[in-house]
Amino acid sequence: MKIKRGIEFKEGSFLENVNCYLQEAILKTNLDSRFPKQNIGERIMIPDRSVENKISLKMDDGSTRLLVGSRVQHNNNLGPYKGGIRFDVDADLQHTQALASNMTWKCALSEIPFGGAKGGLVVDPRILSESELERVSKGYIRAFADILGPDKDIPAPDMGTNAQVMAWMRSRYEDIYHGVISPGIVTGKPVGFGGSHGRTQATGFGVVFCAEELLGNLKNKTIVIQGFGNVGSHAALLAHRKGAKVISLIDPYLFGGGGALFNSKGLDVERIFKNPRDFQGNMAAEDAICIKCDILMPCAKESEINAGNMKKIQAKVIIEGANGPLTPPAHNYLLEKKVIIAPDIMANAGGVIVSYFEWLQNKQGEYWDESAIISRLERKMKRITKKTFLYAKKNEDMRLTAYSIAINAVAQAKNVIGAQ
Ligand code: NAD
Secondary structure, three states, rough: OOOOOOOOOOOOOOOHHHHHHHHHHHOOHHHHHHHHOOHHHHHHOOEEEEEEEEEEEEOOOOEEEEEEEEEOOOOOOOOOOOEEEEEEOOOOOOHHHHHHHHHHHHHOOOOOOEEEEEEEEEEEHHOOHHHHHHHHHHHHHHHHHHEOOOEEEEEEEEOOOHHHHHHHHHHHHHHHOOOOHHHHHHHOOOOOOOOOOOOOHHHHHHHHHHHHHHHOOOOOEEEEEEEEOHHHHHHHHHHHHHOOOOEEEOOOOOOOOOOEEEOOOOOOOEEEEEEEHOOOOOOEEEHOOHHHHHHEEEEOOOOOOOOOOHHHHHOOOEEOOOOOEEEEEHHHHHHHHOEEEOOHHHHHHHHHHHHHHHHHHHHEEEEEEEHHHHHHHHHHHHHHHHHHHHHHHOOHHHHHHHHHHHHHHHHOOHHHOOOO
């Protein structure tokens, strides 16, 4: 099957890749002709605000390191800006712009009243001590406090940050604003400090709910998962508990050896989840991602499936737990090979959906139990997957469909149409 594209699908930077998908959806939705003179196409590609700040980090040995942090507020037509903070060596401004844009589309597709944002800090958190991580997390919030707020811009965890980091950030924010209690300033906090049950596992569980909606019962389905961090480990756990055979887990930073665990009969995910570092890889990571399987869940970083390895991929279905794991040529090639691809802005929306539940609970000052949250999450994930899949029937491209639905929602929000 040859797919006719509105624009050229070439390998680019992460931001170029996101903009490539976006441009095609802008063309498909005829935005520029539907809203003439408003230049909506361009306006929804360029972020509302991109800020970089220098953050100085006092190291335990008394020396000081200067780091660069950023916050990108992409679009708030549908509600306050919302998006995680990533601590990673690649988390520069351009990267953060790509992630912020995807947050806008993810929230719109999920029908939650948030806009899109993202934060980045260029650092390898694995080399920081606990106290250095605390100081830099508080330093990040100090640097951006004036543009953040529970009804303005609400961060959350992403790669390299977690619930503890969110707790430090909330407490620093409250210090800056003279002790005004503001649990809704960040989501993904620890339970007991304004956090919500179910937030930690939300994204990974959401990936599995999406797979179930597309494929039905997962019993005995073979699954390969790349990345065994927050998203990948919880996806593996739930898939395993539902009777799927998780045959490979790929994470060179955890497993050593070749970087991937493999067992054709299915891995003991419960044991691996408890102590992943006790397990030694028995397959090369680059081979494991190409194993024949029913479902591949890339849950690590962007552009991991690209022009270099796309021809070796043998999965029938790909569920994007990570943001941007497929480059445009890989996406196009695999679609032409009839692989079903569940795009990131749909498949990994579980995190921001439960972040929204957390924010609501903070506002109401009452807390819901875990089973209520997980069943609400399941309903929502299955609904957005079904909606996207149904609309995609004609062009068989769920990514183009998901972006188109989201762009329509954002463009139609009254403050865009009203603004001349
Ligand atoms: P994390 O830091 O908890 O885990 C990432 C894992 O990937 C780590 O264990 C790391 O060792 C591993 N990894 C890194 N490079 C790898 C590679 N090349 N091959 C295999 N493994 C590799 O991060 P996370 O929160 O799980 O996020 C993973 C992805 O999911 C990111 O793209 C993130 O933006 C996306 N995401 C996360 C959330 C969330 O709620 N945490 C929500 C939506 C999307």
